[in-house]
Amino acid sequence: MRIISDFKIYLLTTILTFLFPVLSNANEDGLGVATNWGIDLQNPISEVAKDVYDMHFFVFIVMTLITLFVLGLLIWVCYRYSEKNNKNPSKTVHNTLVEILWTAIPVLILVVIAVPSFKLLYKQDVIPEPDLTIKAIGYQWYWGYEYPDHGNFSYEAFMLQGEDEVEDGRPFKRMLTTDTIVVVPVNKIVRVQVTAADVLHSWAVPAFSVKTDAVPGRLNETWFKAEKTGIYYGMCSELCGVNHQSMPIEIHVVTENEFTKWVAESQKKYASNSEKIELSAK
Template sequence: MAAGLAFAGLLILAAPALAQPAGQPAPWHLGLQPSVSPVADEVHNFHNLLLWIITLISLFVLALLVYVMVRFRASANPVPSKTSHNTLVEVVWTVVPILILIVIAVPSFKLLYFADKAEKADLTIKAIGKQWYWTYEYPDNGNFTFDATIVQEADLKAGQPRLLATDNAVVVPVNKNVRVLVTAADVIHAWAMPAFAVKKDAVPGRLNETWFRAEREGTYYGQCSEICGTYHGYMPIEVKVVSQADFDKWVEDAKKKFAAVDGASPRLADARAAQ
């Protein structure tokens, strides 16, 4: 049992060293993506708490099984016990699981409340899931709209990850509370960003809300995490976290580049222009 505990502790301590690089998955790496938001920090803490609990429970059950197999084997007990009731044991196996569930429930409810929505958002972005790309709106910064589609493998540039890079990235300022309004135009999608610990369903006719505050500049990748059709696996999300100055400059450029027509996405605007 001591060896098992030592091995479990080693795995937990080694997890940060084996974790994926920030922003995207990597081959042969273990653990969650490094967190870059307060919600992700709390999710990682809750994950580690559960890991300790389940490890201790598993080791305890394993020890009981070994004890029973050795202590009550047929050769050691030619005349088996006929005991069928033990009040103490029955109380213990009822009370202890309840206490464990309480220990799990308290931080779980706190985390659910914390991750629910931003009380004071500095920026709002609307993400609209479509088959099979995302449309984004920036209502607080000129109300421009743009589409983000996957970069095909033949068009990938150096440093762009396969199946994760998009032609247009969501850009947000660092250390700002970003409210994300999520919906869909056709079927259910899901806006998911592992480094931010964000995953929110995009449901047609419904507006869901989530939030994040990226505390480190960089490029982060996610994907639609609801099976939404044939090209579900080709619906990535790319978010660039930049300084406030760079964000302001990007907004000014984006207003010119992504000017929407009657609030429509660029795809629809191009289609109208072609008619």
């Protein structure tokens, strides 16, 4: 029996030793996109996203310590006060010190968690002076985008159904790749104004720790500052109808020169869309 027990412990230790680095690092190769078997958050690409990641890890540590403490306490109580080890059970029904401790300690733990949490919420909510503004409009079931600081051109982004529909050599990600893309410059503060034209939507990009509801008749704002070039994906994160899953977000973070070139090309490419918006506004 001892041999079987030792083998079980060895087998469990081996499995955990192999799986933990594989699962926890499953997202290291995936930039801005979820990966198979990943249990961690996506790699943070902005300062706010890194703060969110650190906050998540901090709360996880606190939660783990509390869980281990309570588990250890339960095991000790079961052993110490079992019928075998406690022939004369106590009839104590009240202990003032214990009641003060189990009230004060959780309050202190919540305060320790709340202080950095409120600071992070404030940092996410207060938008610094932006370098550019993008307007995202949710429709059933696609996104529309406007660049008011760069000629106010506009376009729509629809999900591609297959790899054969990609025309510019971009990597294809099932249910994430769109026919047109959002392009922003690296290391620039981007303000995103979010609204909807029909029902509730939500503009969410995990790598930036951004998630803002799109509400018809209301203009919500969020911001991010991507610190690394690459392709980052998001999704509509509010149930909005039968094709809710068909509203991906594809953001390309590029150098400033590449962004300037893309803007010049887009102003010509989407000129007709911009004219339609101006006419409808009149």
